Amino acid sequence: xxxxxxxxxxxxxxxxxxYVCAVGHQPDELLRETRFPTTSPEETIDQAVGFFRQAxxxxxxxxxxxxxxxxxxxxxxxxxxxGGILNTPKEAWAGxxxxxxxxxxxxxxxxxxxxxxxxxxAIGEAExxxxxxxxxxxxxTVGTGIGGGILIDGQPLHGRLHTEIGHxxxxxxxxxGKATGVCPFHDRCLEGRASGxxxxxxxxxxxxxxxxDHPAWQLEARYLAAAAIDLTAAWSPDIIILGGGVMQQxxxxxxxxxxxxxxxxDYWTLPPLDTYLVTPWLGxxxxxxxxxxxxxxxx
Amino acid sequence: xxxxxxxxxxxxxxxxxxYVCAVGHQPDELLRETRFPTTSPEETIDQAVGFFRQAxxxxxxxxxxxxxxxxxxxxxxxxxxxGGILNTPKEAWAGxxxxxxxxxxxxxxxxxxxxxxxxxxAIGEAExxxxxxxxxxxxxTVGTGIGGGILIDGQPLHGRLHTEIGHxxxxxxxxxGKATGVCPFHDRCLEGRASGxxxxxxxxxxxxxxxxDHPAWQLEARYLAAAAIDLTAAWSPDIIILGGGVMQQxxxxxxxxxxxxxxxxDYWTLPPLDTYLVTPWLGxxxxxxxxxxxxxxxx
Numbered sequence: 388x389x390x391x392x393x394x395x396x397x398x399x400x401x402x403x404x405x406y407v408c409a410v411g412h413q414p415d416e417l418l419r420e421t422r423f424p425t426t427s428p429e430e431t432i433d434q435a436v437g438f439f440r441q442a443x444x445x446x447x448x449x450x451x452x453x454x455x456x457x458x459x460x461x462x463x464x465x466x467x468x469x470g471g472i473l474n475t476p477k478e479a480w481a482g483x484x485x486x487x488x489x490x491x492x493x494x495x496x497x498x499x500x501x502x503x504x505x506x507x508x509a510i511g512e513a514e515x516x517x518x519x520x521x522x523x524x525x526x527x528t529v530g531t532g533i534g535g536g537i538l539i540d541g542q543p544l545h546g547r548l549h550t551e552i553g554h555x556x557x558x559x560x561x562x563x564g565k566a567t568g569v570c571p572f573h574d575r576c577l578e579g580r581a582s583g584x585x586x587x588x589x590x591x592x593x594x595x596x597x598x599x600d601h602p603a604w605q606l607e608a609r610y611l612a613a614a615a616i617d618l619t620a621a622w623s624p625d626i627i628i629l630g631g632g633v634m635q636q637x638x639x640x641x642x643x644x645x646x647x648x649x650x651x652x653d654y655w656t657l658p659p660l661d662t663y664l665v666t667p668w669l670g671x672x673x674x675x676x677x678x679x680x681x682x683x684x685x686x
Numbered sequence: 687x688x689x690x691x692x693x694x695x696x697x698x699x700x701x702x703x704x705y706v707c708a709v710g711h712q713p714d715e716l717l718r719e720t721r722f723p724t725t726s727p728e729e730t731i732d733q734a735v736g737f738f739r740q741a742x743x744x745x746x747x748x749x750x751x752x753x754x755x756x757x758x759x760x761x762x763x764x765x766x767x768x769g770g771i772l773n774t775p776k777e778a779w780a781g782x783x784x785x786x787x788x789x790x791x792x793x794x795x796x797x798x799x800x801x802x803x804x805x806x807x808a809i810g811e812a813e814x815x816x817x818x819x820x821x822x823x824x825x826x827t828v829g830t831g832i833g834g835g836i837l838i839d840g841q842p843l844h845g846r847l848h849t850e851i852g853h854x855x856x857x858x859x860x861x862x863g864k865a866t867g868v869c870p871f872h873d874r875c876l877e878g879r880a881s882g883x884x885x886x887x888x889x890x891x892x893x894x895x896x897x898x899d900h901p902a903w904q905l906e907a908r909y910l911a912a913a914a915i916d917l918t919a920a921w922s923p924d925i926i927i928l929g930g931g932v933m934q935q936x937x938x939x940x941x942x943x944x945x946x947x948x949x950x951x952d953y954w955t956l957p958p959l960d961t962y963l964v965t966p967w968l969g970x971x972x973x974x975x976x977x978x979x980x981x982x983x984x985x
Contacts, residue, residue: 459955474955523845539843546822546838546922554953555919556857556912558874572953575857613855620854621920623845654853654871656758656773 394450394686397439397497398678401425401456401485402504403477404531407675408435410442410449414679415515415669418446425457428472428483436492443495452499453681455507455674456485458534462502462549470501473548498685503550504528504674506536506543508630508667511677513538516668517628525624526673527552528631529611533578537622544622553578557613560606561589581610583633599638607633608642612650615643615664619655626658630667640666693749693985696738696796697977700724700755700784701803702776703830706974707734709741709748713978714814714968717745724756727771727782735791751798752980754806754973755784757833761801761848769800772847797984802849803827803973805835805842807929807966810976812837815967816927824923825972826851827930828910832877836921843921852877856912859905860888880909882932898937906932907941911949914942914963918954925957929966939965 393412400407402425409420421438425431443449459473470486486499502510509518509526518524518538527535533553537544544550554576561580569588570579579585586594590603597603615627629640644660657663667673692711699706701724708719720737724730742748758772769785785798801809808817808825817823817837826834832852836843843849853875860879868887869878878884885893889902896902914926928939943959956962966972 537845539838539845544838544843544921546836547924548922548955550922551919551954553919555916556949558855558857572951573949617854617916618920620850620852621917622843623847623849625846650855650872652871655850656847 395443395447396679396682397442397449397452398675398682399435399452399454399456399489400504400507400674400678401454402674403457406431406435408438409675409679410439410446411679414511414676414683417675417679418442420675427479428485428488432485432488432492436489439493448495449493449497451682451685452489452497453507453678453683453685454485454489454499454501455504455678455681456501458503459548459551460485460501460503462506462545470499500681500685502543502681503534503536505534506538506549507677507681508673509536509538509543509628509677510680511669511673511675512628512667513541514680515676516673517665518626521625523622523624523626525618525622525627526667527611527614527618527627527629529581529583529629529633530631531583533582533614533631535618537618537624552614552618553582555614555617557581557610557617560609560613565589577610577614581607581614581633586633594633594636599636604636604639604642605646608639609646609650611639611643612646615647616650616655619651619657626662627664628667629664630670630673634666640664694742694746695978695981696741696748696751697974697981698734698751698753698755698788699803699806699973699977700753701973702756705730705734707737708974708978709738709745710978713810713975713982716974716978717741719974726778727784727787731784731787731791735788738792747794748792748796750981750984751788751796752806752977752982752984753784753788753798753800754803754977754980755800757802758847758850759784759800759802761805761844769798799980799984801842801980802833802835804833805837805848806976806980807972808835808837808842808927808976809979810968810972810974811927811966812840813979814975815972816964817925820924822921822923822925824917824921824926825966826910826913826917826926826928828880828882828928828932829930830882832881832913832930834917836917836923851913851917852881854913854916856880856909856916859908859912864888876909876913880906880913880932885932893932893935898935903935903938903941904945907938908945908949910938910942911945914946915949915954918950918956925961926963927966928963929969929972933965939963
């Protein structure tokens with residue numbers, strides 16, 4: 388250990404299907420990283436704690452931890468339930484307190500900050516990625532689900548709970564009678580129409596098997612553009628970063644810009660769309676880098 | 687003048703059709719008020735300045751002023767154009783700086799805060815009305831236009847510019863082929879489908895002439911409920927206050943709650959809808975009371 392080294396930061400991207408854990412002296416320079424499937428709460432937290440204990444033995448004591456978690460979750464630091472997963476289809480996790488379990492497991496008084504996975508990714512991109520030099524950064528992930536968060540002057544927007552933009556209502560752009568929503572709650576919400584499973588249900592094969600000239604992508608772009616307009620109306624961000632598995636289709640972002648232009652109808656005064664609607668610089672690392680940046684904000 | 691009296695506050699609700707000016711020692715106790723049509727910028731500001739000079743002669747010097755203005759407007763205090771009206775259909779006002787004109791007219795160094803009319807109304811309701819005891823207060827006005835603002839921990843959400851929820855995209859709830867949007871920019875935005883002029887265009891008579899059992903109201907409620915769901919998804923407020931001329935139809939708020947319940951599909955964990963979706967306590971005074979409260983925040 389070098390006495391002049393910055394303190395050791397810990398981060399978890401606590402996703403619904405996998406956990407990513409990492410340590411580093413800088414949020415964007417990971418010293419060690421591990422990823423494993425999200426199983427039962429006890430088993431998953433045990434694995435995370437094991438990783439961090441080993442990392443601490445090797446690199447020195449953890450000074451702070453940031454967690455970006457799947458939700459819904461209680462992320463209000465003033466709440467007695469801070470750090471708890473709320474009512475979720477992942478039933479074993481409902482009511483489980485991630486922060487308390489980590490604190491108990493680590494056995495050390497490490498300060499822990501928790502926020503949504505999308506707010507963590509927004510922080511990562513704001514500090515080290517596409518959102519640098521922007522005051523108000525929106526991050527949207529489009530994958531198995533759809534979620535989003537916004538930073539206003541660098542701080543995540545928390546309302547009563549947290550934003551849930553996957554359940555924005557969107558116009559019906561499917562052909563009449565062809566709608567294929569996958570949300571069990573809503574006929575016309577964003578996640579039900581534009582998530583990875585929605586694409587697969589509509590076209591009969593996974594998004595990764597649809598060629599770039601398939602009509603699926605124009606329709607997908609139109610739904611995502613509608614969402615971007617709603618976020619412009621509701622949040623007025625400086626930049627909207629679209630990430631997640633579905634956005635790894637490299638041709639998609641340009642289609643979204645085109646559909647945004649058509650739907651927006653010259654109403655909005657905005658920066659050029661190729662600087663307003665962008666993909667993440669950090670790619671799939673936005674969340675874990677953001678979790679470490681959340682830890683650094685605790686110092 | 688009583689030396690122990692609180693300082694004199696000034697407020698303007700600077701609407702697109704009328705200006706309301708008032709002074710008071712408390713935001714919710716108006717000592718004097720005037721209202722007049724919004725005409726040219728010079729004439730309108732002259733009238734406002736005349737009112738405030740006279741009020742100051744009678745009640746003592748103004749200590750601070752709050753302005754809630756129609757938009758779009760530059761409400762960023764760090765901007766060199768702070769207080770300016772931006773590109774608006776009211777062409778004479780585009781580029782006119784309201785704050786500078788008021789400061790020049792008053793001839794006194796009175797601190798002036800400006801925000802959108804809907805953020806001012808949100809502040810009024812948060813401090814003195816339906817939003818008391820709530821951390822995150824959303825205010826929506828439904829009238830000639832539709833606008834909305836939100837306070838997070840009492841502070842208005844400002845993004846790059848300000849929110850413009852009238853241009854949220856909404857699902858098409860009209861009968862096929864019967865859509866009658868009035869927005870010149872968008873086929874399916876909230877203002878185009880649910881503002882007063884949209885109701886009048888769809889049914890051939892003004893909203894005030896439609897009886898409570900007219901089908902217009904169920905459809906109106908459905909559009910407003912969709913907007914309330916989008917704001918729940920994007921902002922996660924503690925309360926949504928629906929005001930403005932159209933909401934003066936007393937039966938409408940209950941219809942909105944019913945449609946919200948149907949569209950929300952049990953997804954959201956929310957307070958009881960009769961405490962979540964409400965009408966303003968201050969009625970048409972929310973904006974001017976909020977403007978005076980903005981002034982008090984400057985002290």
